[in-house]
Amino acid sequence: MTDNFEAEILKPSLTDMAPRFKILAGKMPEYVSELEQWQAKAREYSERIIRPRAAEIDARAHTDPTYFDWEVVAASCDYRFLSMMVPKALGGGGAFSTAMAIVLEEMCSACAGIANIFGANGLGVSGVLLGFDLYHYERTLTDLVRGDNKKDPVIFAAAVTEPLAGSDVEDREYMARAKLMTEAKPVSGGYLINGRKVFISNGSVARWTTVLAPLDKKDPVDTLTGFMIKQGTPGFSVGRVEEKMGQKACPAAELVFEDCFVPTQSRIGGEGEGMRFTELVLGASRGPVGAISVGIARGAFERVVEIAKKKKIGGRRLIDRQWVQIRLADMARRIAMARQLYLDATMAFDFEGMPKLMDTLTAKFAIEVLPSFIRGSELNRKFMETGFGRKIIRSLFDRNLDEKELRNIQQYSSMAKVSGSDIAVEIAGEALQLAGVEGALAGGELEKIYRDAKLTQIYEGTNQLNRHNIFVNAFSGEYGRGR
């Protein structure tokens, strides 16, 4: 601890956040150093760019939910957050889940809505990364890098949720009985997609959207397939943009597919691999949602400490009152607890998930050695379509990704998401209570944080669905789904 204790509590360094980083700094200095750099960049971007504009953007998006502030996103290009997860060999940041999570915590302490633009982008990018589809690596991920290079941001989205199927599309057992609207019917040369997706974060502004649709609605689990669809594709349009209570800076849009033809090249991975793919992506993304929640909670905590230092009741400052000190201590404790949980989840992913596969010689060869024109070629795509090509990919996954470890990742991720989001909603409410009636006024930031916090209990699978996952993973499927 330094003399600047208050700064440590409010804006902790990486090593102050978690003792594990102090230990790891000795054993894996490069890993920790990179995380510290991402944290520093995110903190600077949040304080310099996000925080001064957050209230204004929230107000504008309240009046016009389609409003999207390209300026604030373009200002991120120098920091390269949008392409941070693209492999280094392709010009990206080569970062994984923990880095993304740390960046999101910083951004969310300033504004969860703006942060979610990057979070949802990361979800869309994960959809491509985790499929290990080199053709799409070349075709779409490099677009992100070019966007950052030219300061003309490119954004991704992931379209999973449907009007009548929310939790249903995120769970294998529920999916079997889901009332789906969207279907990708195989036709000559590709697929014809019809249907709707709803509440898609970044949906109205994404250049590339990962879309999951079954080839046959009557058998969604075994035919669910992923597609990369570009903005402007005929038959693909944006419907309504929702008027949300919070996180307004990130639009949640309806996506409409009307006889939308997508060529075979648009498919990610093989036919019917979508459900497995969804599970991998959600396992990777729920930890960072825990980080989003921790950032929101931390933002509430930071602001209420500032208020407590100034506001007097009964002639004394709030912060000088014992009951307030205990409440603040409890907030700090819960934030630290939720942070450890998301770090467990994201580091489990970093060391036992997809990055482990990316570290193999085969993967390194494919990404770092193979020329880009081969990776992105029609020849490569067709080769990967063959039985032999699919066998190579499956073998890569089978040999490097342990099922038990993947279940652990899912377990930690769900726990991180549930704990973080519950804590964020609790702390946002308590902060309002401490601040008093003026805390409810717009412009004071706390009321916005309260509105923003609630969404974390709902997206990326409701907390109820995530609790289901926790049970199933804890008991290794020993018990059937409860009634």
Place this chain on the structure above:
Amino acid sequence: MDDRTASAVEIEQTARKFAARHIAPLFARLDFNSEALPTEIFNLGRSAGFDRPALPESAGGLGFTATDLCLLVKTLAEVCAGSAIAFGAHAAAINAMFDAGAGADLLERIISAGAPLALALGETTDPQFDAPIKMVRNRPDEVTLSGAIPAAFNVTQKGLMIVFAIDEKNEPAAILVDLAKICSDGCASKSLGLRATPIAPVVFDNHIEPESSLIALGEKAVALNPIIKRRLCLVVGAAAAGLMESAKRDALAYAADRYQGGKMIIDHSHLRDIIGGMSAAVNSARGSLLYAAANYHDDLAVLGAKISVTEAAVKVCIDAVQLLGGYGYTREYGMEKKMRDAAVLALLPMPNLYAHQIMAAAEKQKL
């Protein structure tokens, strides 16, 4: 078996009709645009006696008991909590002032103002410490006010406001202030919820009011503050009870209609866990409120009801949004408004956490 009294049934029916006819068509717009309850609607309510229902009939009121007032506010709050508070806070303050012996002229001035009474009461019960406004008598027939109130509620451009101040001798004073003179540019500010009852900062820049605007001085002012707050706590509790009742009802309707995981949401036992909790909260809130209304002179009963009912409302509304999933988070379904309104109710007339301290002090005094 319906064991409500005939008058309770009549109050509910009248309030329900009024809310359906006058409040339901516009509350969503008021909330979206952060607009106060229109004075036309407030005056329609006045004609029905909603602005002073708890005053005796001899004083121009409806002779409502505290329980009746709670029922009125609760029923209005089932449609819009902000609108209910606009009436309820006004009625509670008038009633409190009547109980405290305020002059007929003063009461008449408030009643005929034609706008909800705004309130800046401070967050504890001790105006000596918490009054940010300084009052000076530069002339015998005038008082001059300076300072800023961080958040008063029911603030409209046309109405009156009760403010607590400290004079040159460090004596507390309660004054009735004309908002039209202060808020010519508009005082309204956007808040998290209860937007029909605008919460706004109010600045007094050497603002002059006639001496006749003084409601109470010294010990009388110190005594008036908690009297108003006690009535307000009841009204806030009643609004919270109405709000959570409607949140529960709407959440149940959705859960009975939405299919997930192979069956209706209402048939998933883990969601019934949540629904059961909501039902318990809503049903027990009624009991808490009725007890507090029957014992409205008892600080502990009234504060206890305000704390427990508003906390329950916050939880019920958060759970209700959760049951609706993504739809609960959007404006279209109206549930997110309820969640925001509940959070602000838990701050009025003081935050529940501050109220804990007040209650503990009251408990100690009783020992």
